Amino acid sequence: MSCEFTADVLDPANPDRASRRLLGDWLAFQRAFGLKPEAAAELLREYRHPAGALAVSGVPESFDRNREIAALLRTGAVAVPLRSAAYPARLAGISDPAALLVVRGDVRALSETSVAIVGARAATVYGKQTARSLAADLARAGVVIVSGLARGIDAEAHWGALEAGGRTIAVQACGIDRVYPSEHRALADRIAASGAVVTELPLGEPPLRPYFPLRNRLISGLSTAVVIVEARERSGSLITANHAANQGRDVFAVPGPLTAPTSVGTNRLIRDGAYVVLGPDEICSELGLTREPLARPQVACELSALAVEILGALVDAPASRDELARRLGREPAEFALELVELEFANRIAEDRDGRLKIASRLR
């Protein structure tokens, strides 16, 4: 019995009878207790085997072991039971680990040094570029990037890791046979090809609202540290930050303008004690990772035609705003926003007389 309980990855393609039986027990147990992780953990402590717990509670009525195993086989996923050798130790250490992880991709990715990068769905360009750039830099340092496959920051974090040739893990709030949002299906497939797509939810489960905060505890539970890139005042990312703090994970937050609603949550996290992210180096040194110090992420800001015009007009000599307007043949209000962007991107600066000039990039 104890040998079964510590069985490794349960693969629906494995024809071995005992293995199929054990997988069937686990899938039934997941169907019965998958949404009550604390009750599940307690039952498993008591009965030491899913079949024991099921004998007490009864198997869900409509549950058909063979149909379920066949359905899992079609998704290409495997199942990793709690306390099996393949179950990620970090996640096993939280108070409410998933009883059964369903994993599409490489199970070993779940046990590597990893950093969660999460944030607002409705993110700003600054937030998205920062998420992508942090993910890429950390991935290059060998860190696995964990996120939630959502629109906005999450998707950028996954893409950043992939583009850097690194590995990434998506934790879903629905069954492994579904992808939410559906337009991220291709992204999910790319993630699974080198990293992993993970869920604790049974097959077919839709992405219901209450699943998201539960899912968030797995994002932080799987990770060595958590980075919140952008978060509004009331935001799911703050729930992840909370889980992370309770689980003893380092919480990092990316600072932003106090006038940006998307930075209210992150700036508050910093006030409340989160590490402030200045760049990938801080995260690595906090995690004890050695890596070549990188320059701060340079946002590859695509310049608008107007911004290029402005730079062109300042190349030969600095100009006051009025003088610049004359050179461009435009009203100052027409290019005021471009000036802000060019300033933030350190492309232009004011000289001692308040005139605009091309910024020296040799700092």
Place this chain on the structure above:
Amino acid sequence: MSCEFTADVLDPANPDRASRRLLGDWLAFQRAFGLKPEAAAELLREYRHPAGALAVSGVPESFDRNREIAALLRTGAVAVPLRSAAYPARLAGISDPAALLVVRGDVRALSETSVAIVGARAATVYGKQTARSLAADLARAGVVIVSGLARGIDAEAHWGALEAGGRTIAVQACGIDRVYPSEHRALADRIAASGAVVTELPLGEPPLRPYFPLRNRLISGLSTAVVIVEARERSGSLITANHAANQGRDVFAVPGPLTAPTSVGTNRLIRDGAYVVLGPDEICSELGLTREPLARPQVACELSALAVEILGALVDAPASRDELARRLGREPAEFALELVELEFANRIAEDRDGRLKIASRLR
């Protein structure tokens, strides 16, 4: 003698012989030791009177008491000796207070609850608007705003306080008969009309480079707390922050994008333990000031013609970036920067399908 030493404000317009003699002694002492505040403080502890110290060191050769008093009279300033009743107690408590403060305006302003707001000369629009808005909100709560009269953040802080009908103090790095930069002469006069312009430097002294870090210790020394709004990697504002910390003042820093060179210094200050400024309320509550809670400062962002066009194109229905380009008859790259600004200003947002929509302002 001790009565002279604790004399109050020394006014060059006061015809009283003893007062003129004392003022002359102090001005001579300032000329001899004004740039060595620690030596000056030690001499004053030892000799308990400027004349005593001067008897040892000798009066500077070219020094003419009557000419100096007449010159001070022309500036409209008065002199406030260390340990006089009018000398601000907070400043007297630091290790290297000014031996003699030369003050144009209301000496009492130096002893009120005050917050220094300082930062980069080459500041961004975000930084300038934040400085102005914080200064205005704090001034409305009765706080005196201290700054350095420099271009950029400093000037915005002074103007913010003045526009709110509050009081502000400018600490100069040159003699009281000069204004640096010279285009801030009108601002300096407005500051002196309700608050004060202050220096420890003798008449006629130009704004030499080494005076600025010395001046910065007075900015923090005069203040209950110090707010750094924007600061580059190596910045004079960081010297002020250092002075402030050594003097036991609360240090606040305004967060900004990690991609903005003007926020590198402030974000680092936050990492190193400075309070993160989320709005004026945090500063007030930290200082134990009661005030009506204000909304976070809304940057009154002037919209460009193109930004107005964008909002107009989105009023009736959300649109993808491509659809928006069609509606505007423009290339997406032409208005990408406007979209960033409109996002940061919370005027537009992405809906669940990634389409741009007018942001609900009812958060």
